[in-house]
Amino acid sequence: MPEGRVFPVWRGVRTSSGGGGGWSQGWEHCLRWEPQSARQEARISVFDCPVWLVLCRQGRARLREVCQRGRATIRLPTDMLSIKLPQLFDIHQVPKVFREDSIISGYRHPRSSALDCVLSSFQMNNETINIWTHFLPTWYFLWRFCVLCSTLNFLTDSYTWPLLVYMLLICIYPFTSSCAHTFSTMSAESRHICYFFDYGALSLYSLGCAISYGYYVMPDCWVNSLLHQHFVPVAIGNTLFCTSLSCYSRFLELQFPQRSKVLRTAAFVVPFIFDTTPLIYRILGCCGESCSPSDALSNHCYHLLFAFLTCFLFTAHLPERLAPGRFDYFGHSHQLFHVSAVVGTHFQMEGVIADMTSRRAWLVAHGVVPSLLGTMGALAVSLILNLGIIGIFSAPLLWKPCRSSKQHMTACECKEQ
Known part of the structure; x- marks a missing residue:
């Protein structure tokens, strides 16, 4: 330790006046006892440490003086790290494109920055629960995926490839939805684009359901039928239909809200x-033959129950429609819709895993062997095509701000001339 340095402190303690020397400090974070006369003997460097400062004569008094001065001058880190949360608005204070049916308050600023959007996820507003009800399940599905990776051989066992596609997509769709709800208030254009990606992720999730159902859940009498052979290609077409129609519905939202909702x-x-038709046929056939229900069919039945509940919550806007303003922050239909969808996906996942395990011997014996083209290839093709559709619908929204900014610059140049 250099000569004269005694005790590390925060910056801001000034030199004291009085006889016998004074305390001073620099940005080196150390106090220094400075003699005011040349006759005063130099301090022994070996004792120049905090322990000696306390034990020496008047050391405790000097330490108490440092602490008292420090309380008045030191700014705590909490002052420096204090973050101002974004302001919230009522429904009449935001543009119509940001308004939700029967949600009166808790709206974020329609021109929020990316940082404001992230901070708003830790602030109670009408989107907070929407964000977390899909962000937290993402980690649950990732954990289940990691457990399956430790027990199954996804690299070389082609029979597990449909499950691999399915697990990837049930991890992607809730995360995409969480991001869409987080960053949807940066602008009107970004709101549309965020939900375009949300719709695309959901349509890909429907493809994952079709691939897993086609290889694991298909009824015995439908295996190797014409529908079974074309099940995945038709599902790819359904993803394009789903993404296109849902993205187009956003352009009708302001003028024709009911038509937009129907589409x-x-x-x-x-x-x-389309995806659940084989499953429903299998359940009805099992009920007609009075067969004993298996774990797979029980999970599939629970999934169908929550799927119908999810559709009802999405279209009915209950309970907020009965009491506008009472469920703005907690308990409105979109939050319940998220919870119902995630719980239904959980039961669907368990049913698919149970069918994959219990029916493996029979399916392999009848020639149901998944191919790379019918699983990962179908996912890659559908991903590229859906991204192209999202790009087509996003291009006019991205071009509009650029065109308006160019017109504004041209008008400013004309004024200057």
Whole structure:
């Protein structure tokens, strides 16, 4: 330790006046006892430490003086790290494109920055629960995926590839939805684009359901049928239909809200009906033959129950429609819709895993062997095509701000001339 340095302190303690020397400090974070006369003997460096400062004569008094001065001058880190949360608004204070049916308060600023959007996820507003009800389940599904990776051989066992596609997509769709709800208030254009990606992720999730159902859940009498052979290609077409129609419905939202809602609902109902038709036939056949229900069918039945509940909550806007303003922050239909969708996905995942395990011997014996083209290849093709559709719908929204800014610059140049 250099000569004269005694005790490390915060910056801000000034030199004291009085006889016998004074305390001073620099940005080196150390106090120094400075003699005021040349006759005063130099301090022994070995004792120049905090312990000697306390034990020496008047050391405790000097330490108490430092602490008293420090309280008045030191700014605590909490002052420096204090963060001002974004302001919230009522429904009449935000543009119409940001308004939700029967939600009166708790709206974020329609021109929020990316940082404000992230901070708003830790602030109670009408989107907070929407963000976390899909962000937290993402980590649950990732954990389940990691557990499966430790027990199954996804690299070389082609029979597990449909499950691999399915697990990837049930991890992606809630995370995409959480990001869409987080950053949807940066601008009107970004709001549309965020939900375009949300719809695209949901349509890809329907493809994951179709691939897993086609290889694991298909009824015995439908295996190797014409529908079974074309099940995945039709599902790819359904994803394009779903993404296109749901993205188009956003352009009708302001002028024709009811028509927009109908189109968006139909965009997701059609792939769901197609994907679950083999499952419903299998459940009805099992009920007619009075077969004993298996764990897989029980989980599939729970999934269908929550799927119908999810559709009801999405279209009914209950309970906030009965009491506008009472469920702005907690308990409105979109939050319940998220919870219902995640719980339904959990039961669907358990049913798919149970079918994959219990039916493996029979399916392999009848020639149901997944191919790379029918699983990962179908996912890659659908991903590229859906990203292209999202790009087509996003281009006019991205071009509009650029064009308006160019017109503004041209007007300013004309004024200067």
